[in-house]
Amino acid sequence: MVIISIELKSANPNAEKAASENPFSQYREIVKKNLSNVGKVIAVHSGKGGVGKSTFSVNLAAFLAQKGFSSGLLDADIDCPSCNKMFGITERIKSVDGKFVPIEAFGVKVISAGNMVANSDEANVMRGPMMFKLIFELLAKTDWGSLDYLIIDLPPGTGDNPLTVMQLAPLYGIVVVTQPQEVAVVDAKKSVNMAAKTNIPVIGIVENMFGTIFGSGGAENAADSLEISFLGKIPLEQSIRESSDAGIPDVIKNKKLAGIFDSIISEAAI
Numbered sequence: 001m002v003i004i005s006i007e008l009k010s011a012n013p014n015a016e017k018a019a020s021e022n023p024f025s026q027y028r029e030i031v032k033k034n035l036s037n038v039g040k041v042i043a044v045h046s047g048k049g050g051v052g053k054s055t056f057s058v059n060l061a062a063f064l065a066q067k068g069f070s071s072g073l074l075d076a077d078i079d080c081p082s083c084n085k086m087f088g089i090t091e092r093i094k095s096v097d098g099k100f101v102p103i104e105a106f107g108v109k110v111i112s113a114g115n116m117v118a119n120s121d122e123a124n125v126m127r128g129p130m131m132f133k134l135i136f137e138l139l140a141k142t143d144w145g146s147l148d149y150l151i152i153d154l155p156p157g158t159g160d161n162p163l164t165v166m167q168l169a170p171l172y173g174i175v176v177v178t179q180p181q182e183v184a185v186v187d188a189k190k191s192v193n194m195a196a197k198t199n200i201p202v203i204g205i206v207e208n209m210f211g212t213i214f215g216s217g218g219a220e221n222a223a224d225s226l227e228i229s230f231l232g233k234i235p236l237e238q239s240i241r242e243s244s245d246a247g248i249p250d251v252i253k254n255k256k257l258a259g260i261f262d263s264i265i266s267e268a269a270i
């Protein structure tokens with residue numbers, strides 16, 4: 001595991017007072033500076049696990065790259081990262097001159113904690129403060145060059161790790177991904193509420209895995225009732241799962257899925 005330590009010092013005498021009012025303001029400023037050449041930073045979230053956040057993030061980043069945008073992806077799921085696997089990246093991240101160097105796959109610059117351990121079975125076992133430090137360093141010390149879009153794949157829940165990203169990163173907004181069934185939608189609503197509590201715009205909701213198993217329409221109903229945009233729906237499809245396992249964003253070769261993503265980004269007006 002590569003960890004680059006950063007000293008938080010400021011020449012501004014008022015900085016300490018400001019920092020005591022908002023303990024993250026100094027961190028946020030450092031992150032903002034590091035991401036100053038990134039056009040839009042978009043996080044992908046849902047309260048519920050396993051609904052397809054990472055699949056959506058990987059395919060969105062790859063689709064944007066395919067459209068000719070410069071695109072990056074930060075896998076902020078430190079405990080159980082999966083974007084490295086979904087992009088087929090096995091090499092370890094290097095640091096050069098104190099900066100992490102993203103690994104490029106399918107035209108996307110990717111950083112994942114899954115590429116910071118010796119092998120894919122090694123667990124990142126750490127408590128909250130260490131997680132905070134690592135997420136901060138990924139945000140503050142990755143050399144993205146200049147990007148049109150940085151997609152941040154968040155872990156599920158409304159706890160420490162997604163909260164850290166929401167408080168530290170200059171987010172343009174979040175996209176909430178949910179399956180259509182009620183058990184998933186109830187947690188997607190919590191994600192929308194978390195964004196409101198942290199003053200982050202919700203770009204909209206995407207329904208993933210609709211079909212005979214999980215049903216259809218739950219995300220659109222939730223979007224209507226919460227008065228937020230419904231961005232589109234992605235079917236439960238074997239090829240999407242198989243491509244994830246094979247380390248290929250399905251959107252690269254699945255024309256129907258590419259059409260869905262085209263429509264999602266146009267609904268999202270990003």
Ligand SMILES: Nc1ncnc2c1ncn2[C@@H]1O[C@H](COP(=O)(O)OP(=O)(O)OP(=O)(O)O)[C@@H](O)[C@H]1O
Pocket residue numbers: 048049050051052053054055056077080082154155156208209234235236237238240241242244245
């Ligand atoms: N539309 C889909 N059709 C078929 N399989 C899908 C679809 N979307 C996601 N999957 C599969 O479902 C599984 C869970 O997806 P994924 O890991 O993206 O969810 P997640 O929300 O990121 O999970 P976690 O909460 O653990 O981070 C993966 O195996 C993925 O390949």
Ligand SMILES: [Mg+2]
Pocket residue numbers: 053054055077082153154155
């Ligand atoms: Mg995930």
